[in-house]
Amino acid sequence: MKYLSAIILFFLFSVLAICQNSFSLKDSLRGALRPERNYDVSFYDLDVVVDINNQSLKGVCEIHLSANEALSVLQIDLFEKMNIRKITEGGRELKFQRNYDAILVQTNLKKGEQAVFKCYYDGKPQVAKNAPWDGGFVWSKDQNGKPWVGVACEGTGDSLWWPNKDHLSDEPEKGMEIHITVPSELMAISNGNLSKVTDADKTHKTYHWKVSYPINNYNVSLYIGDYSHFSDQYTALDGSILPLDYYVLSYNIEKARNHFEQAKKMLEVYEHFFDKYPFWNDGYALVESPYLGMEHQSAIAYGNNYQRGYLGGRIPENLNFDYIIVHESGHEYFGNAVSCKDHADMWIHEGFTTYLESLYVEYLFGRKEALKYLNSQRSMIQNKHPLIGPRDVNYQGFPDADMYYKGSWALQTLRFAIKNDSTWFKLIKGFYNTYKYKNIDSETFFNYVNNYTKKDFTPFFQQYFYHAEIPKLKIRVEADSNRTRIFYKLIASEEKLEIPIEISIDGRVIPLEAGTKERNIEFRKKFKNIKGVNNQSLVEVIPIEN
Numbered sequence: 001m002k003y004l005s006a007i008i009l010f011f012l013f014s015v016l017a018i019c020q021n022s023f024s025l026k027d028s029l030r031g032a033l034r035p036e037r038n039y040d041v042s043f044y045d046l047d048v049v050v051d052i053n054n055q056s057l058k059g060v061c062e063i064h065l066s067a068n069e070a071l072s073v074l075q076i077d078l079f080e081k082m083n084i085r086k087i088t089e090g091g092r093e094l095k096f097q098r099n100y101d102a103i104l105v106q107t108n109l110k111k112g113e114q115a116v117f118k119c120y121y122d123g124k125p126q127v128a129k130n131a132p133w134d135g136g137f138v139w140s141k142d143q144n145g146k147p148w149v150g151v152a153c154e155g156t157g158d159s160l161w162w163p164n165k166d167h168l169s170d171e172p173e174k175g176m177e178i179h180i181t182v183p184s185e186l187m188a189i190s191n192g193n194l195s196k197v198t199d200a201d202k203t204h205k206t207y208h209w210k211v212s213y214p215i216n217n218y219n220v221s222l223y224i225g226d227y228s229h230f231s232d233q234y235t236a237l238d239g240s241i242l243p244l245d246y247y248v249l250s251y252n253i254e255k256a257r258n259h260f261e262q263a264k265k266m267l268e269v270y271e272h273f274f275d276k277y278p279f280w281n282d283g284y285a286l287v288e289s290p291y292l293g294m295e296h297q298s299a300i301a302y303g304n305n306y307q308r309g310y311l312g313g314r315i316p317e318n319l320n321f322d323y324i325i326v327h328e329s330g331h332e333y334f335g336n337a338v339s340c341k342d343h344a345d346m347w348i349h350e351g352f353t354t355y356l357e358s359l360y361v362e363y364l365f366g367r368k369e370a371l372k373y374l375n376s377q378r379s380m381i382q383n384k385h386p387l388i389g390p391r392d393v394n395y396q397g398f399p400d401a402d403m404y405y406k407g408s409w410a411l412q413t414l415r416f417a418i419k420n421d422s423t424w425f426k427l428i429k430g431f432y433n434t435y436k437y438k439n440i441d442s443e444t445f446f447n448y449v450n451n452y453t454k455k456d457f458t459p460f461f462q463q464y465f466y467h468a469e470i471p472k473l474k475i476r477v478e479a480d481s482n483r484t485r486i487f488y489k490l491i492a493s494e495e496k497l498e499i500p501i502e503i504s505i506d507g508r509v510i511p512l513e514a515g516t517k518e519r520n521i522e523f524r525k526k527f528k529n530i531k532g533v534n535n536q537s538l539v540e541v542i543p544i545e546n
Contacts, residue, residue, distance in 0.1 A: 023393040026100040031394030036075035036104060038068045041165050043174040049181040050224060052147045055139050058122040061163045067109040076103045077159035077166035082123035089117050101159060119163040126160045131291035135160055140290040142226060142249050147186060149224035152294045155396050158217040169341035169439050171214035178209040182224050189223040189247050191215060191299045192282045212281050214437050216339055219297040223287045228253045234267045236276050245285040259306045260286060266326050269363045270333060274432045278337035293324040295331030316376050330356035338432055341439035344389040351407015374412055375535055381406045387465045388442055409538040410464040416536045417460060417499050418453060427452050459496040467493040472540045473501055473532045484527055489518040502533040509533055
């Protein structure tokens with residue numbers, strides 16, 4: 001009866017929440033930290049058998065947890081397409097019921113109590129229609145006709161294929177073990193270090209992987225195929241050695257040996273700006289995948305076909321690097337080491353990592369080329385929706401790529417506003433190292449900037465992250481034969497916004513500070529060409545009327 005009462009209350013509160021916004025119960029079950037999720041996961045142990053012919057899975061997952069409060073109902077997440085056969089705790093089989101993708105388990109945990117829940121499950125997981133942009137499995141074949149399998153789950157969530165607490169805020173602080181059983185002629189790759197390979201039976205092998213760091217659920221992945229392995233190493237600034245492991249389709253090994261050399265330069269760049277590769281003890285790996293790419297922790301999915309840029313394009317013609325290696329590996333710093341705790345703040349993952357691309361260019365080719373690189377991405381910014389979305393609903397409604405490119409440009413504009421590159425680089429390095437292996441929200445970053453600079457950038461953050469539109473720079477000119485007055489102001493949603501701007505006067509760029517109230521500057525000279533400049537800040541320049 002106690003259990004039934006808890007379930008009734010659960011539904012009453014859920015219905016109330018739905019009435020207050022346009023999201024569904026299913027959204028809040030997935031995205032909110034409800035009372036049934038008031039526990040902390042310390043470790044996962046996932047054992048899964050992959051039936052490639054039937055495109056199905058069968059497995060068991062141990063969830064090691066401690067209760068933050070007394071719990072009579074506990075939520076575990078697994079998609080409806082998958083079947084929970086039974087759940088046990090301490091050798092006892094527990095009662096449960098399903099509500100969409102949530103499994104509500106009857107339990108009796110006291111505050112602070114530690115427990116291990118074992119979930120036995122099977123089923124055919126969701127198939128991705130267009131990986132990695134939608135979540136699911138990719139069941140494909142390589143050019144030799146051999147099975148080639150992968151899975152990508154960002155946004156959708158890893159509960160589409162294994163039971164877990166599928167919320168960004170809770171990563172297992174003691175890591176995870178992953179055991180994957182596949183046909184003996186194939187190899188199974190996952191996160192962390194390969195600890196051993198065992199014979200499951202006469203025709204199957206089990207690959208045992210161990211992750212020793214906290215890990216986002218969506219970063220837990222597997223790759224199955226006719227892989228060949230080769231290794232290399234990267235020497236850090238302090239002389240320590242990082243193992244580099246590369247798993248590629250057998251016929252691509254020579255091509256990969258040459259192409260993946262650039263990974264060492266990428267690691268050097270990111271170490272320079274932030275610190276050593278964050279998952280040092282688990283090593284760095286690139287794994288050839290049947291989709292373009294994904295930042296799976298310590299096992300980066302690589303599907304760029306050994307081309308420069310993004311499938312051969314997207315980056316300026318004078319640059320020559322593999323976008324997928326640079327971008328997806330950048331996520332090891334922002335996304336995997338520093339992680340957001342709600343999908344509403346996904347710009348932290350994508351905006352920072354896109355900005356890291358420009359730092360890569362700046363380190364290797366100079367500041368001028370970095371600005372060219374940033375400006376080459378500017379046309380992809382839409383400014384139709386705020387960068388920060390609704391919280392507690394696993395928000396997937398971002399309709400464009402603004403979390404990437406506008407997020408990156410917001411950081412570049414903040415750098416321009418701080419006006420001191422030494423301060424800027426110390427700030428972002430300090431922020432990264434302060435919140436490495438932690439889950440944060442946007443306000444964590446905003447507060448860090450304000451405290452570090454001892455300046456209140458709140459109007460800046462409100463404008464660029466909570467409003468869809470960007471500031472507009474309006475300039476008007478009054479001139480006669482020997483005098484020119486230039487009037488300028490920002491048109492912005494935030495009345496207190498003040499940011500640096502630049503005005504070009506006959507080719508000479510003048511830096512100024514602009515706000516929403518009109519200011520002016522006077523010259524005892526007449527000029528032929530006056531215009532606003534925005535190649536260092538995300539501001540729309542309104543053409544001057546003649």
